[in-house]
Amino acid sequence: MVIDVHVHPAFYEPVCGDPKRVSLRKGVMGYDLMSPFPLELVEKQMAFAGVDKLVLLGEDCAAEGGDVLSNEEISRIVALDPTRFIGFATVDPNRPDALEILRYAFGTLKLRGLKLHPAKQQFYPNDPKFFPIYELCLSYNVPITFHCGMSWQPNTLLKYSHPEVFEEIAVRYPQLRINLAHFGFPWVLETAAIILKYPNVYADTACCYMDCPEQFFEQLFFKLMGPLWVEHNIADKILFGSNNPRFRPARIKRGLEYQPFSEETLAKILGENAVRFLGLEVNGNG
């Protein structure tokens, strides 16, 4: 099974009925020239790329327009095809009612994970005042994807998303499954250290490549890292993520397939690790 764990469905037509809302979303998320497309296109892109499931991430930033891609919208897309889509909740943790929002998202909307964007939402993830959010995720047995490293969205600060700020959470909550998105770019070696050390931490491949995915992943996994680092150390900790619509799943997947990983390692990166991260082996594949 191939699972793309990092997709922002900002332009899926079922959540693009209001042009003003789409325009606000584009501005907040930094997708200037993109435009809505039908779900039929998503299905065809998945078929072409050979991707079975997508993890859909929302976005809530209280200081910038609120939940521009809301939990209800994510839930609505998932309901259209629950075999393909897995919805993650979003909440700005600075909201006083963040826990209430998440209880509704996990309990009623049945969203199956949480996406937090410290750089955008401007909070330090290791601040104890946010620990109740992580404890709530544990109580629902849902994982968290943290934006980690650089973000192309406007009004995002690197200081909130350095891999180091997630270490304390990994230590304090060893049962909490965490994904450091974007492999923490540009701090890829720091990210590698954290996923190597902590069994509950993963990193996804939704990296900001600056050439082409084939060249970028070669640089990342075989030049910046030793040629056997992934194969012998962190093969169980890397998740295929595309960061669509910024990057296309087919191209990110092709970039990974181009690398001299063993078959076993490639299968883990493309889906087997995600099954574990998402808890699908416990909850079933739906």
Place this chain on the structure above:
Amino acid sequence: MVEFTKVKKCSTKEFELIKITDDVRQFAAQSKIKNGVVYVILSHTTAGIMVNESLPCLEKDIETTLEELVPLHKDYAHSHFLPSYGAIGGNAPGHLKSMLVGNHCVIPLIDGKLVMGMAQDVYLAEFDGVQQRTFFIEIIGE
């Protein structure tokens, strides 16, 4: 007189030759214009409109030749982050193939019928799929 329509097609592969002759013929058949020219024009820069013979062997040769001329892996200047899109320019080969094929074709219209050679078909040539594509059919005449 001028008549105009927009047609949308969803490609299913990165490279795909989608035959659109019937779309053009159908619009021409229902047009009030009986004599003139039919333009088929694409509204994209990483796909093309072309006229060729609809044989699987030729379609394969077209794909192979374009791939040789414009390889997937090359140090394209376009392959960098584009702030105006908020995305990476990962489709330089599509742009270059589009340039080679062109973005439109013109077909004569006589007595309400397209005048085409028996080997000719009109294609929407996808070079950057999977995407939803739009092309225009415009008939100019009387």
